[in-house]
Amino acid sequence: MLRSLPTWVRLPRRRRPYTPTLVAPFYWRALVALAMLAVCAFYTYAAAQWAPYPGFDLSANWVVRALDSCEANVSWCAANGEPLQVGDRILVIGDLSHDDAMRDRGQVPFAGYSSGDWAPLTVERAEEVFTVQWRMLGPTPAGQWRRWGEGLFIYLPFWVIGTVLLLFLRPQDRRWRLLILFNYFTAFWLAVGAFSHLQIVYTSPTQRALAWLLVPVYLHVHLVVPSVLFPRMQRVLLPCLYILAAVLALLELLQQAPDGAYNLGLLVAVGGSFALLLVRLLGRFPASARTSVYLMLAGIGLAMGPGLGLAVIPSLFQSPLRDQALANRIAAFAIPLLPAFYLYAVYKPYLGRLEFRFNRLLSLYSFALLYLTALVLALTMAGHLLDGGLTLSTFIAAGFGIAAPFLQRGFLQLIDQAAYGAVPDPQKIVYTFADRMPSALDQEALVTLLAAEILPQFDIRQSALYLLQEDRADLIYQANVAHNEEHEVVEGLQGLMAEAERFRPGQDVAGKPFAWVRLAIPLQAHHEAIGFWLFGQREPDDYYPQHQIALLKTLAKQVAVAVENSLLFREQQQYTVELQQSLDRQQAMQTQLVQAGKLASLGTLVAGITHELNNPLAGIKLFTGNLQAFKQRGQLTDALLIQALADIDQLVDKANHIIRHFRDFSRRSGGEFGAVDLNQPVSDALGMLEQQLRLHNIQVQLALGADLPPVLGDANQLEQVVVNLIGNARDAMVAPSCHNRMLTLRTCAMGGTVVLEVADTGCGIAAEHLDKIFDPFYTTKEIGEGTGLGLSISYGIIKNHGGEISVDSAPGRGTTFHVRLPVCPPASPSTLEPQEQGDEP
Amino acid sequence: MSQESEIAAIPGHILVVEDEDYLRRGLWQLLTLESYTVTCAEDGMQGWELFETLALDLVITDLKMPRMDGIELLQRIRAQKPNFPIILLTGYADLETEPSAFPYERCDLILKPFDQAHLLTSVKRALDSPGTESGYPVRPGS
Numbered sequence: 001m002l003r004s005l006p007t008w009v010r011l012p013r014r015r016r017p018y019t020p021t022l023v024a025p026f027y028w029r030a031l032v033a034l035a036m037l038a039v040c041a042f043y044t045y046a047a048a049q050w051a052p053y054p055g056f057d058l059s060a061n062w063v064v065r066a067l068d069s070c071e072a073n074v075s076w077c078a079a080n081g082e083p084l085q086v087g088d089r090i091l092v093i094g095d096l097s098h099d100d101a102m103r104d105r106g107q108v109p110f111a112g113y114s115s116g117d118w119a120p121l122t123v124e125r126a127e128e129v130f131t132v133q134w135r136m137l138g139p140t141p142a143g144q145w146r147r148w149g150e151g152l153f154i155y156l157p158f159w160v161i162g163t164v165l166l167l168f169l170r171p172q173d174r175r176w177r178l179l180i181l182f183n184y185f186t187a188f189w190l191a192v193g194a195f196s197h198l199q200i201v202y203t204s205p206t207q208r209a210l211a212w213l214l215v216p217v218y219l220h221v222h223l224v225v226p227s228v229l230f231p232r233m234q235r236v237l238l239p240c241l242y243i244l245a246a247v248l249a250l251l252e253l254l255q256q257a258p259d260g261a262y263n264l265g266l267l268v269a270v271g272g273s274f275a276l277l278l279v280r281l282l283g284r285f286p287a288s289a290r291t292s293v294y295l296m297l298a299g300i301g302l303a304m305g306p307g308l309g310l311a312v313i314p315s316l317f318q319s320p321l322r323d324q325a326l327a328n329r330i331a332a333f334a335i336p337l338l339p340a341f342y343l344y345a346v347y348k349p350y351l352g353r354l355e356f357r358f359n360r361l362l363s364l365y366s367f368a369l370l371y372l373t374a375l376v377l378a379l380t381m382a383g384h385l386l387d388g389g390l391t392l393s394t395f396i397a398a399g400f401g402i403a404a405p406f407l408q409r410g411f412l413q414l415i416d417q418a419a420y421g422a423v424p425d426p427q428k429i430v431y432t433f434a435d436r437m438p439s440a441l442d443q444e445a446l447v448t449l450l451a452a453e454i455l456p457q458f459d460i461r462q463s464a465l466y467l468l469q470e471d472r473a474d475l476i477y478q479a480n481v482a483h484n485e486e487h488e489v490v491e492g493l494q495g496l497m498a499e500a501e502r503f504r505p506g507q508d509v510a511g512k513p514f515a516w517v518r519l520a521i522p523l524q525a526h527h528e529a530i531g532f533w534l535f536g537q538r539e540p541d542d543y544y545p546q547h548q549i550a551l552l553k554t555l556a557k558q559v560a561v562a563v564e565n566s567l568l569f570r571e572q573q574q575y576t577v578e579l580q581q582s583l584d585r586q587q588a589m590q591t592q593l594v595q596a597g598k599l600a601s602l603g604t605l606v607a608g609i610t611h612e613l614n615n616p617l618a619g620i621k622l623f624t625g626n627l628q629a630f631k632q633r634g635q636l637t638d639a640l641l642i643q644a645l646a647d648i649d650q651l652v653d654k655a656n657h658i659i660r661h662f663r664d665f666s667r668r669s670g671g672e673f674g675a676v677d678l679n680q681p682v683s684d685a686l687g688m689l690e691q692q693l694r695l696h697n698i699q700v701q702l703a704l705g706a707d708l709p710p711v712l713g714d715a716n717q718l719e720q721v722v723v724n725l726i727g728n729a730r731d732a733m734v735a736p737s738c739h740n741r742m743l744t745l746r747t748c749a750m751g752g753t754v755v756l757e758v759a760d761t762g763c764g765i766a767a768e769h770l771d772k773i774f775d776p777f778y779t780t781k782e783i784g785e786g787t788g789l790g791l792s793i794s795y796g797i798i799k800n801h802g803g804e805i806s807v808d809s810a811p812g813r814g815t816t817f818h819v820r821l822p823v824c825p826p827a828s829p830s831t832l833e834p835q836e837q838g839d840e841p
Numbered sequence: 842m843s844q845e846s847e848i849a850a851i852p853g854h855i856l857v858v859e860d861e862d863y864l865r866r867g868l869w870q871l872l873t874l875e876s877y878t879v880t881c882a883e884d885g886m887q888g889w890e891l892f893e894t895l896a897l898d899l900v901i902t903d904l905k906m907p908r909m910d911g912i913e914l915l916q917r918i919r920a921q922k923p924n925f926p927i928i929l930l931t932g933y934a935d936l937e938t939e940p941s942a943f944p945y946e947r948c949d950l951i952l953k954p955f956d957q958a959h960l961l962t963s964v965k966r967a968l969d970s971p972g973t974e975s976g977y978p979v980r981p982g983s
Contacts, residue, residue, distance in 0.1 A: 625957035635874075
């Protein structure tokens, strides 16, 4: 049952069969990704290689943000003599005034001035306007590297995440397309926007145009991810938005839009997206979407948090950071968390084994950034508020170091909570299971243990357990699962084989049997699958992370052992019951067989018995009739009357004797053993059959030994044996060809046994039949003449008496049956029954 | 015990073949009372010997007897005198339920225990119907 398994039960490690939708082939998608990178890199390249580099950075309003240090460029510094300071506002560069540049953003400041040229600048400082000759510095290698670094760093995370999505992730549905669009657009916008103040290769209008285009893209993304919002409104609203955005973008490219209007676009894009995310936290949205929203919000918070914190908090306390560059780096390093969390939130179910690693990577990265931010802020605050020196800083740093492990554990749990909902405690589960399983010997107890104690810890709502039998699967229990038809079960489980022990995202299996199953774990015992444990919905988002799958697999192994134990236990019980039933049946059959044999013997007797009974009855009737006739005719004499009455009396006695013996013989054996004189059953049996023997002209020779020691046995059963043997002898001699018809019955004591011999002069038994004659239902007689039970019954009875029965025969020479019965031990004379004294035949 | 009678055969001479002596006696009483001439035999063999020696009108015979049974006796009689009336007495009830199993004509089958009237009717009928085919005289002596 358990050992031979259905042929379809294998545990393959196959990839999930995947049928791609209408998606371009991989190399096309790779080309798109490279093109995207090339476009972004072009702007960086232009900014680093082409853009004029005067030796300082300007903001969008042409305010000097930073000046190159003199240490690396001593001669240049000496030539300029530091006429510019941070905060100076430049009004005119060469021929280009600021107003002109704002009007035509295609104009590049310092265009045409190369390294070493003198550019005339009109500068405004503290409401004082003056003109300087400024010697162009660059482009210097250091400045170019900085621009490359800044440019790449800001958009590369979005491009990487977008490319990962584009090339590797499935399902490739609307959400997929929108998320790619989101990432690539953001990357593009950042690549252009990073250098829009340089106004090189038209970056400024492009940046503004892209800012408008971000509005429909961002809103569209957040209307579809993580769950679809307002589907009907989308159909109308989105096309309008796209068209409007395209128009506005075009206006921006043509520089016809009001200055600064694009900021409104950015506000709408970011604010609207945020609002759309928050909407999902209001009631009546599925919990699964809520989980994704939490993760996305976490991404936004973690990406923006460090930067905002480092900017806002110091300014609140009016204590500038000691190392602004470090703060900037921390803020920049936090940016990739946004697309990463977005990807994780939406594609968590599809990441497979990478999911948990990705989760941990994000958690640790986020924690490191938060930790650094907090440390920087703490040190700054300490320095500002307490005017602490090195000692305090050291203490604070040490405190942070000590707290780090605990904080990290807490933070990981927080992220887990957001990603997985309830976090089951493996230790507790294993304890519970190990504690309760040994007592769950039957399946019901096991199911109760699983359903009531284990699964709730995982927040699992849907679950089912199937046991595989040879050609079918038996449902052991199911919770919150629709009933499946038998064929569906087999088909469904076959389908699940390929995806065993892996999370199944629901989208691509909808409609198939077991579409509800998110995870199928085979129950294995001795490397063979004996069943399937299926899991479906669970709080909050039906997702089963890898480490929980591992835990469930461990549990499944224990469940398999428990199930097998229960099966073995049940088999054992069933076996015991069957054994008992079989024993009972055998006993009943034996009793029936004895009875059947007796009836069979009776059957052969019935003819003679009716004959024998009918004869005296006929005699009685005849005599009474005759008396009446004599009386009517007045010829009734006393002598006649007396004679007739005496005859009748004798006949009644005769009939009574026949009936009594008949009754004694057919009486069901009570199994009472006692000391029996073997001559008694022999005489009784002969008495019953004598008439028949006489009818068949069979001569009887009796040689009954005198003073036989008693044997221990049932006189009734022994008589049955003798009847059977005499019956057999009679049947062997009734053939017309058999002329010498002699039945010899002999008893004698021999050693510790009493021997009975029943010999006939009949046709004998052929050698090939000889060893089968004691088998039940074996007969050489015609159908309807014999049951084939007589000798078998006799054999059983004699064996039961501790004796032996054997046969000695040859065709044509007659047959002799030898019955040997052990002498009754002298210890039990009290059991000696008073033997009924039958009439001598 | 055989009991022969040489009384003139009116109304008929009947041979009773029966192995139980009380039945023989009873039948002899009954038939004698009805003025039949009755001869008795202990078994088929003796009956056959008597049949061959005596002039008989009817044989009443038991079916199961030692040495020679009723059927064999019947067959021997019929072989010699095909239309000779015979009444068979039997204790085997099977023959009553399966009359087709008994293929002999002009042969009454009477089951033991029997009614005197029934037997006498049967006897009367057997004796009254003349053995036309064989020309055997029903009443020898008449």
